Amino acid sequence: MKLDDEALAVLRDAIATVRPGSRMVPAATLRAATEALGSEVTVDLVATGSLGHPLVVLHPAAPREGADPCFATLSTREREVAALVAKGLRNKDIAQALFITVATVKDHVHRVLDKSGLDSRAAVAAAWSAHDVTSEAPRRADPPSR
Known part of the structure; x- marks a missing residue:
């Protein structure tokens, strides 16, 4: 990892x-x-x-039962990013939703593509919706307190 x-x-x-x-x-x-x-x-x-x-x-984390094998090795954060990519959000919007930097989003998107074997954001969206994992999209929360 x-x-x-x-x-x-x-x-x-x-x-x-x-x-x-x-x-x-x-x-x-x-x-x-x-x-x-x-x-x-x-x-x-x-x-x-x-x-x-x-x-x-x-x-x-162990893969979830019934999870699509192409998403099985993603970390929790990578799954959150993949869910938002599947919803069509831009990197900037994903960063805001998850309270992380755009650069970190880009890193996560690259890892999602590498680990899943998919070659584009559109392919991630198609695979995500085809395997009914859309319910895993994160909900926006308050920013972490420091």
Whole structure:
């Protein structure tokens, strides 16, 4: 799994919240990292003694039952982007809807195309609607508080 700058920043922030001597990352921080990365995250702080830094393990989400195989390997965020691409939204609109940068949207769109084996946004839209995964489009939420 290749991480973009935003995902790496989330992981760094998660680890930075750990108090010296603590062996736990706050649960809210792990939930935020899981949501941002589209994967479950395990942070082993005990490994710091041996490795000099925490051991971070990402557990990619399992494909949903009945999911189209071409979308089965997408992360949660990539599925959100694919759903909005399928609705015909432009990168700028997707960025606004998901509170991410246009550059990050472009990265996600490229990964959706690479992982799905599809060659265009139109092909993503056709495959998405043909396999009835349109209900997975994200709902607009309030921006995350910082």
